[in-house]
Amino acid sequence: MAELVIRRAEAKDVETIEKLEQSCFSQPWSYESIYQDIVENDRAVYVVAETEGQVIGYAGLWIIVDEGHITNVAVSPDYRRNSVGNTIVTALLQVTEDMGVKRHTLEVRKSNTAAINLYEKQGFVEAGERKGYYEDNGEDALIMWRDAEDEE
Numbered sequence: 001m002a003e004l005v006i007r008r009a010e011a012k013d014v015e016t017i018e019k020l021e022q023s024c025f026s027q028p029w030s031y032e033s034i035y036q037d038i039v040e041n042d043r044a045v046y047v048v049a050e051t052e053g054q055v056i057g058y059a060g061l062w063i064i065v066d067e068g069h070i071t072n073v074a075v076s077p078d079y080r081r082n083s084v085g086n087t088i089v090t091a092l093l094q095v096t097e098d099m100g101v102k103r104h105t106l107e108v109r110k111s112n113t114a115a116i117n118l119y120e121k122q123g124f125v126e127a128g129e130r131k132g133y134y135e136d137n138g139e140d141a142l143i144m145w146r147d148a149e150d151e152e
Contacts, residue, residue, distance in 0.1 A: 002051045004084065006091040009046035009058060011039050016055040017048070017074075024074040026136045037062075037071075045099070047091050049075070049084050057084045059092045061104070068096045070106035073115070085118050093122065097148050104148070107133060107141035119144050 009017065014035045021028035037044040037060060045068075049057040057075035061068045070092070075084045093104060107130060108115045124144040133141035 004087060005050050006047055006087060007050070008095070009038050009048045009060075011035070013046075013048050013055055013058070014038055017046075017058050020055070020058060020074045020076060021072070023077060025072070027134070029072065044071075045092065045096055047088060047095060049088050051079075057088050059088045061092055061096055063096065063099065063101060066100055066102045068093075068101040068104040070104060073118075085115075086121065089118065089122050093146075093148075102148050104146045106144055108144060109134060110140045110142055116142065116144075119146075122146060 014031060017034050017038075018028070018031045021034070038046050041062075043063045044060060045063065046058060046060040048055045056079045057073075059073040060071045062071060070089075073085060073089060075088070096104070104124070105127075106119065106124070108119065110129070124146040126142050127145045128143040130141040130143060132138045
């Protein structure tokens with residue numbers, strides 16, 4: 001794989017992010033929701049990964065006081081298993097910690113072992129479950145938390 005560039009998402013990335021959503025998730029976010037987060041929501045932080053000028057992954061987060069709620073992490077199926085997801089999450093955590101975020105949380109499907117392993121490598125630990133969280137099939141979600149101060 002050519003050089004991977006990680007940068008903050010911009011309005012020009014919304015269409016590509018929407019396409020990644022559609023290829024990666026059974027319940028993708030709409031163009032309007034993504035646009036609103038990236039362009040209008042000053043409490044949202046998105047980073048993208050690109051190679052050879054093509055966005056191949058992204059991660060988004062909402063800042064709530066001093067906590068970050070990771071909303072989505074997606075990598076194009078063509079680029080999985082190349083540490084792209086890990087690189088994106090590392091960058092998102094660093095950017096938001098530099099902004100004063102002390103703790104991060106997320107929900108992940110209980111069956112998504114690849115994502116769970118990624119988050120555990122980043123210092124997230126399971127803190128609970130949300131029963132029937134996913135509307136498409138009623139699957140439970142694991143709630144995971146990471147405390148930045150524990151990682152130092």
